[in-house]
Amino acid sequence: MRRLVLLLLFAALALAQTPTGEPPPDLSPEVFRIASELRCPVCQGESAAESNAGVSQEMRRQIAEMLKEGKSEEAIKQYFVERYGEWILYAPPRRGINWLLWLAPLIGLLVIGYGLWRYLKVAQAREAELALSEEELKALERRLEEE
Amino acid sequence: MTPGLLGNVALVLGFVFTALGLLLSLFAWWAKDARYVEAAKRAAWLSFLAALAAFFALEWALLTDDFSIAYTAKNHSTKSPTWVKFATLWAALEGSILLWATFQALYTVLAARKLKDYWMAPAVLGTLLGIELFFFGVMLFVANPFAPVPHPPSEGPGPNPLLQNHWMMAVHPVLMYLGFVGISVPFAYAVAAMLARRYQSWVAETRWWTLVAFGFLTAAIFAGGWWSYEVLGWGGYWAWDPVENASFIPWLLLAAFLHTALVQERRGMFKTWNFAYITLAYAATVFGTFLTRSGVIQSVHAFVEGAVGPVFLGFLLAVLLVGFSLLSRVASEVRDVGGLNLVSREGLLLGASLVFATMAFVVVLGTLFPLIVEAATGDKVSVGSPFFDAVFAPLGAVLLLLMGAGPLFPWGGIDAYAARALSLMASALALATAVALLFGAGFGVALGVGLFAYNLTALLAQAGRGVSAWRKKGRGALAAVLAYLTRARRQVGAQLVHFGVALAALAIVFSQAYRVDAQKTLEIGEQARIGGLEVRLLDLRAKDEGFRFAVIADVEVEGVGVMHPRLHYYPTMNSPLAAPSVHYGLYNDDYLILQAFDTEEGRWATIRLVRTPLVLWLWIAGGIILFGILYIVFPGFSWGRKRAAEVAA
Numbered sequence: 001m002r003r004l005v006l007l008l009l010f011a012a013l014a015l016a017q018t019p020t021g022e023p024p025p026d027l028s029p030e031v032f033r034i035a036s037e038l039r040c041p042v043c044q045g046e047s048a049a050e051s052n053a054g055v056s057q058e059m060r061r062q063i064a065e066m067l068k069e070g071k072s073e074e075a076i077k078q079y080f081v082e083r084y085g086e087w088i089l090y091a092p093p094r095r096g097i098n099w100l101l102w103l104a105p106l107i108g109l110l111v112i113g114y115g116l117w118r119y120l121k122v123a124q125a126r127e128a129e130l131a132l133s134e135e136e137l138k139a140l141e142r143r144l145e146e147e
Numbered sequence: 148m149t150p151g152l153l154g155n156v157a158l159v160l161g162f163v164f165t166a167l168g169l170l171l172s173l174f175a176w177w178a179k180d181a182r183y184v185e186a187a188k189r190a191a192w193l194s195f196l197a198a199l200a201a202f203f204a205l206e207w208a209l210l211t212d213d214f215s216i217a218y219t220a221k222n223h224s225t226k227s228p229t230w231v232k233f234a235t236l237w238a239a240l241e242g243s244i245l246l247w248a249t250f251q252a253l254y255t256v257l258a259a260r261k262l263k264d265y266w267m268a269p270a271v272l273g274t275l276l277g278i279e280l281f282f283f284g285v286m287l288f289v290a291n292p293f294a295p296v297p298h299p300p301s302e303g304p305g306p307n308p309l310l311q312n313h314w315m316m317a318v319h320p321v322l323m324y325l326g327f328v329g330i331s332v333p334f335a336y337a338v339a340a341m342l343a344r345r346y347q348s349w350v351a352e353t354r355w356w357t358l359v360a361f362g363f364l365t366a367a368i369f370a371g372g373w374w375s376y377e378v379l380g381w382g383g384y385w386a387w388d389p390v391e392n393a394s395f396i397p398w399l400l401l402a403a404f405l406h407t408a409l410v411q412e413r414r415g416m417f418k419t420w421n422f423a424y425i426t427l428a429y430a431a432t433v434f435g436t437f438l439t440r441s442g443v444i445q446s447v448h449a450f451v452e453g454a455v456g457p458v459f460l461g462f463l464l465a466v467l468l469v470g471f472s473l474l475s476r477v478a479s480e481v482r483d484v485g486g487l488n489l490v491s492r493e494g495l496l497l498g499a500s501l502v503f504a505t506m507a508f509v510v511v512l513g514t515l516f517p518l519i520v521e522a523a524t525g526d527k528v529s530v531g532s533p534f535f536d537a538v539f540a541p542l543g544a545v546l547l548l549l550m551g552a553g554p555l556f557p558w559g560g561i562d563a564y565a566a567r568a569l570s571l572m573a574s575a576l577a578l579a580t581a582v583a584l585l586f587g588a589g590f591g592v593a594l595g596v597g598l599f600a601y602n603l604t605a606l607l608a609q610a611g612r613g614v615s616a617w618r619k620k621g622r623g624a625l626a627a628v629l630a631y632l633t634r635a636r637r638q639v640g641a642q643l644v645h646f647g648v649a650l651a652a653l654a655i656v657f658s659q660a661y662r663v664d665a666q667k668t669l670e671i672g673e674q675a676r677i678g679g680l681e682v683r684l685l686d687l688r689a690k691d692e693g694f695r696f697a698v699i700a701d702v703e704v705e706g707v708g709v710m711h712p713r714l715h716y717y718p719t720m721n722s723p724l725a726a727p728s729v730h731y732g733l734y735n736d737d738y739l740i741l742q743a744f745d746t747e748e749g750r751w752a753t754i755r756l757v758r759t760p761l762v763l764w765l766w767i768a769g770g771i772i773l774f775g776i777l778y779i780v781f782p783g784f785s786w787g788r789k790r791a792a793e794v795a796a
Binding site: 023024025026027028029031032033036037039045046047049050051052053060085086087088089090091092097098100101102104105107108109112113116119120123124126127130 | 379380381383386388389416417419420482483484485486487497501502504505506508509512513516520523524526527528529530531532533534537538541542663664665666667668678722725742743745751753755
């Protein structure tokens with residue numbers, strides 16, 4: 001009975017499921033690691049390792065195949081860059097305008113740090129300006145005692 | 148009376164009362180007459196009641212399946228379980244804004260109760276009511292949750308299946324909005340302080356509110372991470388998705404603010420910086436909403452898009468304009484005085500806030516970078532986790548170094564105890580890193596272990612210092628520990644938070660570095676090794692659950708038992724949603740996903756196994772951080788003012 005329900009349901013779902021006669025390929029951890037650095041081309045901000053869209057499954061299959069052929073990680077990424085453009089890489093290559101991004105932490109530290117340093121310098125200068133010298137202090141103490 | 152009518156009447160009344168309250172606050176400000184403040188408080192109460200009425204009207208419509216309202220017709224289904232019906236209120240745009248407005252009204256009323264300073268009160272109340280008015284206005288004129296449908300359907304599609312796949316849908320958004328709205332209170336105080344030229348005391352007065360907002364945001368971020376771990380079916384908890392980033396930016400800026408605020412409280416410095424940080428933190432909450440709702444940026448969270456994008460952009464600009472035009476006056480008037488020794492408590496607090504602010508800058512730039520590049524050169528680029536992970540690792544390491552040392556230092560310099568503790572901590576760091584390297588860990592992981600040992604040592608040193616101070620006052624050992632734990636709530640709470648952060652960092656390092664993710668197809672009855680574990684597929688079965696169909700695989704995993712990953716088929720979706728099965732463990736989490744199955748004969752299934760070390764400790768760390776914040780916040784409102792009085796004296 002349960003078998004029947006299962007089969008009926010499968011029949012109903014066959015339409016919804018992406019049509020695959022064969023089971024998806026076996027994938028090694030290496031495949032997912034590489035896929036996680038590539039964008040799923042049809043998704044809303046998911047990587048090819050996360051997404052289960054047809055394209056992503058196909059990408060993972062391709063990565064597995066290329067690894068089997070002995071291709072390096074770089075070569076595999078290059079293959080996808082040639083097909084989709086650099087947009088497919090989740091870490092933009094370090095060149096041109098992208099340096100702005102990669103140096104962002106440094107820029108942030110330097111700019112904000114410089115602002116803080118300027119602030120401190122000014123505050124310190126004011127303190128020095130307002131500070132009283134020994135003689136002034138003594139003079140004030142004397143006046144207090146007199147009064 | 149229908150829900151639609153009640154809702155619309157409540158919205159109009161809410162708008163009118165809020166506008167009235169705002170006018171009264173303005174009048175109180177100009178006339179310098181406190182009686183108008185009292186009247187404005189009453190108006191704030193009325194607008195809160197109106198917001199509540201609108202909230203209940205929408206719940207009424209959802210729980211009684213009233214499809215005459217467009218919101219229910221689009222987002223609701225009679226087949227959903229009751230809790231999903233209830234949570235559908237914030238499953239789409241209009242309802243989310245209603246929830247936000249209700250919380251805004253609630254915070255306004257709560258903040259109004261505590262307003263005693265008649266110089267600042269009109270401006271605080273006026274700012275909060277101004278924000279509230281914006282939300283009522285959006286609901287009335289742009290995204291009305293009670294807009295009618297001409298021909299009510301008899302059934303709707305229900306909320307997005309991704310949302311109703313997990314009970315977190317009822318929790319995470321609520322926490323997030325409580326956090327977002329919470330920041331409006333310190334922001335309003337800051338605006339009032341700038342207007343009333345009372346630049347010093349607002350920081351201590353709003354500390355409680357800031358921590359509450361920070362606590363809710365932290366809880367929301369951890370809850371969201373856990374939710375995505377349980378639901379999204381890829382075994383991760385944080386993807387640096389633009390909307391995740393949008394919730395992280397205010398958190399980072401609030402963290403930066405909390406640390407420099409301590410310096411202002413103690414030494415009266417960084418007044419302009421604190422105004423800037425809190426303005427940016429509040430603006431960041433609006434910025435996040437703009438990002439999610441406008442569709443400018445692609446994201447898994449972009450469940451809804453609509454006309455509110457430009458409206459929120461306008462609001463964002465208004466917040467920044469108000470904040471920074473006032474700030475320019477503050478900058479020209481405030482003359483902070485004082486030298487600051489960088490090797491001191493305040494020096495390290497400053498360092499922490501510098502790193503937090505830099506992190507916020509990196510997240511903002513990284514999130515917007517694709518837009519910037521496309522505008523500048525026309526090229527398309529993507530910025531995602533490989534970039535953020537690479538950049539956050541060194542920043543995080545610096546933060547962990549500062550975090551351990553900071554609380555040990557006395558104000559103004561370093562003393563013998565701190566110096567001794569530091570050398571101990573440095574040894575712990577070196578030793579633990581070396582041991583981890585010997586065990587074959589990579590440099591990053593080894594450093595992570597070392598930094599954890601460093602922070603653990605720091606925690607013990609801090610506790611030791613606190614306890615020995617009480618012993619010197621003549622307490623016994625146990626009494627001294629108790630006195631330390633109960634008298635120095637702020638310190639102890641902060642240390643708990645810091646320990647939680649160190650633990651979270653350790654969990655993140657391990658779970659990122661040693662995660663194994665593998666996939667294999669098994670026939671029923673077949674056993675194989677996936678990702679180093681023996682796995683056997685026992686059976687594959689189907690189940691009709693009313694509002695969805697489920698296909699369930701029974702999988703026996705070595706050392707774990709039988710697990711049940713599922714695929715869910717919702718009538719509104721043309722592809723199935725994976726519902727992973729997670730086995731939590733102290734050392735490793737085992738995470739199974741039913742990736743695909745034989746749709747013709749049901750003979751095989753493709754199983755993906757994700758084995759991640761120490762993830763469980765990330766959730767525990769979240770709990771510790773929250774407990775630490777609660778430990779500080781719990782005694783209540785009043786010590787904010789007491790503390791301010793102490794500092795002033």
